[in-house]
Amino acid sequence: MDGFGSAVVWMNGQILSGAQATVPVWDRGFLFGESVYETFRTYEGIPWLFVEHYERLVRSADQLSIRVPYSMAELWEACLRLAEVYRPQEAYLRIIVTGGLSDVVLEPPHERKPNVVILGKVFQAFPALWYETGAPVVIARVRRNPAFALDPRIKSSNLLNNILAYRDAVRAGAAEAIMLNYEGWVAEGASSNVFIVNARGVLQTPSLDVGLLEGVTRRWVLQICRQRAIPVEEARFALEDLRQAREVFVTSSLKGILPVTSIDGQPVGNGTVGPVTRQLMEWYDEAVRAYVERVRSDGVPLPYC
Ligand code: PLP
Numbered sequence: 001m002d003g004f005g006s007a008v009v010w011m012n013g014q015i016l017s018g019a020q021a022t023v024p025v026w027d028r029g030f031l032f033g034e035s036v037y038e039t040f041r042t043y044e045g046i047p048w049l050f051v052e053h054y055e056r057l058v059r060s061a062d063q064l065s066i067r068v069p070y071s072m073a074e075l076w077e078a079c080l081r082l083a084e085v086y087r088p089q090e091a092y093l094r095i096i097v098t099g100g101l102s103d104v105v106l107e108p109p110h111e112r113k114p115n116v117v118i119l120g121k122v123f124q125a126f127p128a129l130w131y132e133t134g135a136p137v138v139i140a141r142v143r144r145n146p147a148f149a150l151d152p153r154i155k156s157s158n159l160l161n162n163i164l165a166y167r168d169a170v171r172a173g174a175a176e177a178i179m180l181n182y183e184g185w186v187a188e189g190a191s192s193n194v195f196i197v198n199a200r201g202v203l204q205t206p207s208l209d210v211g212l213l214e215g216v217t218r219r220w221v222l223q224i225c226r227q228r229a230i231p232v233e234e235a236r237f238a239l240e241d242l243r244q245a246r247e248v249f250v251t252s253s254l255k256g257i258l259p260v261t262s263i264d265g266q267p268v269g270n271g272t273v274g275p276v277t278r279q280l281m282e283w284y285d286e287a288v289r290a291y292v293e294r295v296r297s298d299g300v301p302l303p304y305c
Pocket of ligand 1: 039162188189190191192193213214215216217218251252253254
């Protein structure tokens, strides 16, 4: 990666240059892919939906018997410090908590000492055109790993399943690769959740039992729909339902709400961004503005959903 030496990294309480920040080869994150992470961005220098990300980080770590050794307040301060470095630009932030040092054996050591790293870089927005006219996606050939093998609700840094799927998007010049689960139900994007307005006009997103990451942005969408009395279902739906949907969009903390207007080169609905998607994008922008104002005046991260 170009210029990683000039990037800034928070590591175990210290701010380091990207070149100085290194993790020992004996770390279980390197040895076994045993680490968890959260990725989010800032708006006006404020990390978006920080409480929800911190809580999911703790839940993911807990699944691997790792205790996050920093409080929410400590990591919040660390993220603000990193974000400040990139002002007036917005920051991309990634918190990583590793399994810590270990012998090369599957069993973790009795006393774990996780390494906690926050990578910061300038946030690179996705192409504005994708938000105006909609983005292309493809259906990945790789299936999402089932929860009974490796639960996608653990936000693990071992992203091989997602990386293999995303190759199909890269090959096609698409924004995202949508993954089905092992039974053929639509699960999620390689790094996003999926919503459709189905052929009957009902807003739906795959239910958690399909096997997917419970996205913070997905939760935000479900909550705003419930607050504004927009019917929304968490359901199982098939590839055919996705292809025949009137509207499709994907969500993530970095993408926000990204409209999808083609799947495997075929238009979604009439090929333009639909009214439900547009409305949610508007509410999302309003919510971001309100969140930034509230956090500024209160000085602490606030739970959103
Ligand atoms: N699904 C996967 C596999 C992801 O990696 C991500 C985000 O990175 C998401 C969904 C969206 O989650 P969030 O809205 O919390 O960013």
